[in-house]
Amino acid sequence: MSKLSQIRAYLNQEEANIAVFSDPVTVNYLTGFYCDPHERQMFLFVYTDDVPVLFVPALEVSRASAFLDFPVFGYQDAENPWKKIKTVLPTTESKKIFAEFDNLNVTKFQGLQTVFDGRFENLTPYVQRMRLIKSEDEIEKMMIAGNYADKAMQLGFDNISLDVTETDIIAQIEFGMKRQGISQMSFDTMVLTGNNAANPHGIPGTNKIENNALLLFDLGVVSNGYTSDMTRTVAVGQPDQFKRDIYQLCLEAQLTAQDFIKPGVTAAEVDEAARNVIEKAGYGDYFNHRLGHGLGMDVHEFPSIMAGNDMIIEEGMCFSVEPGIYIPGKVGVRIEDCGHVTKSGFEVFTKIPKELLYFEG
Ligand code: MN
Ligand code: MN
Numbered sequence: 167m168s169k170l171s172q173i174r175a176y177l178n179q180e181e182a183n184i185a186v187f188s189d190p191v192t193v194n195y196l197t198g199f200y201c202d203p204h205e206r207q208m209f210l211f212v213y214t215d216d217v218p219v220l221f222v223p224a225l226e227v228s229r230a231s232a233f234l235d236f237p238v239f240g241y242q243d244a245e246n247p248w249k250k251i252k253t254v255l256p257t258t259e260s261k262k263i264f265a266e267f268d269n270l271n272v273t274k275f276q277g278l279q280t281v282f283d284g285r286f287e288n289l290t291p292y293v294q295r296m297r298l299i300k301s302e303d304e305i306e307k308m309m310i311a312g313n314y315a316d317k318a319m320q321l322g323f324d325n326i327s328l329d330v331t332e333t334d335i336i337a338q339i340e341f342g343m344k345r346q347g348i349s350q351m352s353f354d355t356m357v358l359t360g361n362n363a364a365n366p367h368g369i370p371g372t373n374k375i376e377n378n379a380l381l382l383f384d385l386g387v388v389s390n391g392y393t394s395d396m397t398r399t400v401a402v403g404q405p406d407q408f409k410r411d412i413y414q415l416c417l418e419a420q421l422t423a424q425d426f427i428k429p430g431v432t433a434a435e436v437d438e439a440a441r442n443v444i445e446k447a448g449y450g451d452y453f454n455h456r457l458g459h460g461l462g463m464d465v466h467e468f469p470s471i472m473a474g475n476d477m478i479i480e481e482g483m484c485f486s487v488e489p490g491i492y493i494p495g496k497v498g499v500r501i502e503d504c505g506h507v508t509k510s511g512f513e514v515f516t517k518i519p520k521e522l523l524y525f526e527g
Pocket of ligand 1: 395396459486488502
């Protein structure tokens, strides 16, 4: 069943006939067409009994109509979008209108209320559930995004030097990726040296790369609409034994959780598998975030891999496994891979080795 047919089936089941999508990522997920309307308005209207309608800023109409096989309407900046929407839709009559509440700001909500008379119901939970299980095609795209993340990480490694700063290395990574046709990173690339990596809220800056310390890279790219996300922590020079021990502990936690993942276990149990390793060694207080998060077209999706989440892990779910140990003033380590749940385990999208890698400063 196509994604739009799934939406129609859901509307039928809920005895509604209109769904309104406003999140550009959801519109891309459902139709393959991506547009960031910025402060302008964009909506996809899906009907049970009519063809869908995409409503976009006028400057997007030609690109959208060339791509989509259903009607596209636009509005000029000087036009009132809500009045225009009312004139182009096949009908605005429905007792219930399903809309993505998590994405509706007050302007959009009030505007849509002038278009429709019915009661608004929340479509966000259904969309999140749909996006939770990835198709083979989606997993293939995520593999490619993971492969690019490996390349970006390698670019970071190639630029390690005591003469440069965190932001120098970030510039080299992003420049190199753009040269390979990647226009967007999944989030602001992080390169954190020494004590800055020991701060879980560390922000890259003009710190020179420290010698005999650990260096943390957290990055990902967007490729074909799908994101990747990975973290590696490497040694520059010869970090002391304590730092190397903390690294090994974090790696053991990460591998333990990865080995534990299979259909049928819960998200909380996956988190616990990693956390137990770190807690037993006495560093539980320094692992102060959840183990992982789902990802797909957004870099943070469901499932959340954390204590208290009893969601059952299923084949096709994609998420990160990223334990971290941050001891302020001493050492910071995080190791992260994202992967997909297979019939019997977990296959990661990122392949750069995880034994502690050493670089000359
Ligand atoms: Mn992550
Ligand atoms: Mn990350």
